[in-house]
Amino acid sequence: MSALFEVYSLYDIEPVSARGALITDKLGMEYLDLYGGHAVISIGHSHPVYVNALKAQLDKLGFYSNSVINPLQLEMANKLREQSGCKDYSLFLCNSGAEANENALKLASFYNGRKRVISFQNGFHGRTSAAVAATDNRAIIAPINSQHATSILELNDEKSFLEAVSRNEVCAVILEAIQGVGGLDEPTASFYKLVEQKCREHNIVLIADEIQCGYGRSGLFFGFQHHGIQPDIISMAKGMGNGFPIGGVLVSNKFESKFGMLGTTFGGNHLACAAGIAVLDVLKQEDLINNARKLGEQFHKDAAEIPQVEQVKGRGLMLGLEFGFEVADLRKRLIYNQHVFTGSSKNKNVLRILPPLNISEQHLGRFLEALKKELK
Ligand SMILES: Cc1ncc(COP(=O)(O)O)c(C=O)c1O
Numbered sequence: 001m002s003a004l005f006e007v008y009s010l011y012d013i014e015p016v017s018a019r020g021a022l023i024t025d026k027l028g029m030e031y032l033d034l035y036g037g038h039a040v041i042s043i044g045h046s047h048p049v050y051v052n053a054l055k056a057q058l059d060k061l062g063f064y065s066n067s068v069i070n071p072l073q074l075e076m077a078n079k080l081r082e083q084s085g086c087k088d089y090s091l092f093l094c095n096s097g098a099e100a101n102e103n104a105l106k107l108a109s110f111y112n113g114r115k116r117v118i119s120f121q122n123g124f125h126g127r128t129s130a131a132v133a134a135t136d137n138r139a140i141i142a143p144i145n146s147q148h149a150t151s152i153l154e155l156n157d158e159k160s161f162l163e164a165v166s167r168n169e170v171c172a173v174i175l176e177a178i179q180g181v182g183g184l185d186e187p188t189a190s191f192y193k194l195v196e197q198k199c200r201e202h203n204i205v206l207i208a209d210e211i212q213c214g215y216g217r218s219g220l221f222f223g224f225q226h227h228g229i230q231p232d233i234i235s236m237a238k239g240m241g242n243g244f245p246i247g248g249v250l251v252s253n254k255f256e257s258k259f260g261m262l263g264t265t266f267g268g269n270h271l272a273c274a275a276g277i278a279v280l281d282v283l284k285q286e287d288l289i290n291n292a293r294k295l296g297e298q299f300h301k302d303a304a305e306i307p308q309v310e311q312v313k314g315r316g317l318m319l320g321l322e323f324g325f326e327v328a329d330l331r332k333r334l335i336y337n338q339h340v341f342t343g344s345s346k347n348k349n350v351l352r353i354l355p356p357l358n359i360s361e362q363h364l365g366r367f368l369e370a371l372k373k374e375l376k
Contacts, residue, residue: 018045042239072273093268097237098126108205122182177223180212183347184320215239219293219316244275
């Protein structure tokens with residue numbers, strides 16, 4: 001029996017170092033990383049600004065709790081406000097995506113005193129209790145999580161949405177601007193607008209789950225910004241720390257904070273903030289969000305020319321290629337024959353492409369050539 005509690009099915013690859021969009025394994029084989037370890041690597045592996053910031057912080061102070069002044073938190077919150085354009089929001093820091101959503105849902109329920117959460121089919125919001133109950137995957141909802149009142153509706157179905165909100169018992173609506181795990185489907189702009197409007201009318205809290213599509217991945221800082229929406233709470237993680245475990249919620253100024261209302265031991269610690277600040281600095285200095293948008297547009301055009309590709313999905317560098325067959329075997333061949341990491345999704349026909357936001361055009365071209373070879 002393994003000393004590890006085995007819950008992951010593993011590829012037989014052992015990475016030992018990485019730089020930019022390239023990973024090297026223990027045999028010295030180089031892989032092109034078009035998956036970023038589940039959309040986590042935003043500014044590239046081992047970016048020197050990031051590495052130096054973490055090393056320097058570790059030499060000074062790695063951790064202290066939230067019972068003392070930590071100016072790095074404020075620096076990060078101010079930079080986040082400025083770079084995201086979300087000036088009327090305040091930041092609460094935690095450690096992961098699920099924890100960000102759990103806190104978002106808790107805040108919503110404190111705010112309006114209600115319990116029911118509306119989420120959408122093929123949505124993924126994490127594995128903690130309220131977050132997993134809102135996730136459309138029965139297999140990961142344990143009996144202890146199923147106590148939550150949730151309505152998982154069809155995405156873009158206005159009728160079922162209007163019916164659900166009319167009961168005046170809804171606490172929050174949570175949705176991704178681009179579904180990650182689900183397979184790159186999106187709410188239409190008109191559906192997202194309707195959701196925003198009805199949330200305002202019924203005092204329902206609108207939560208934008210930007211854990212995967214946020215932090216520049218979609219070609220704008222946040223995915224909901226493609227639709228001109230103003231959510232009440234924005235949850236973030238993944239690209240925020242480029243691999244350092246950090247999550248957060250941006251809370252609009254309609255919520256009043258109270259001491260003790262939310263809390264965490266590790267969230268917002270010094271080392272996490274150093275990572276988060278370095279990510280924001282590099283995103284800005286290297287104009288990576290524009291890079292993501294431009295490369296994404298080019299990728300859409302190039303990938304659409306491959307005859308087996310039925311649809312190119314997503315925006316920026318949050319991309320999916322839909323085929324007329326299941327991609328599990330193709331993914332394996334891309335890894336073992338072509339040395340390219342890609343991702344899967346709940347939609348078994350979609351290959352997910354989530355490279356670092358500073359990947360080069362040449363590397364994307366190399367992937368498309370590798371893909372064509374494996375499709376022959
Ligand atoms: C949209 C979305 N929300 C929440 C989560 C959960 O994040 P974490 O795994 O950091 O808890 C994920 C993870 O894939 C996600 O894609």
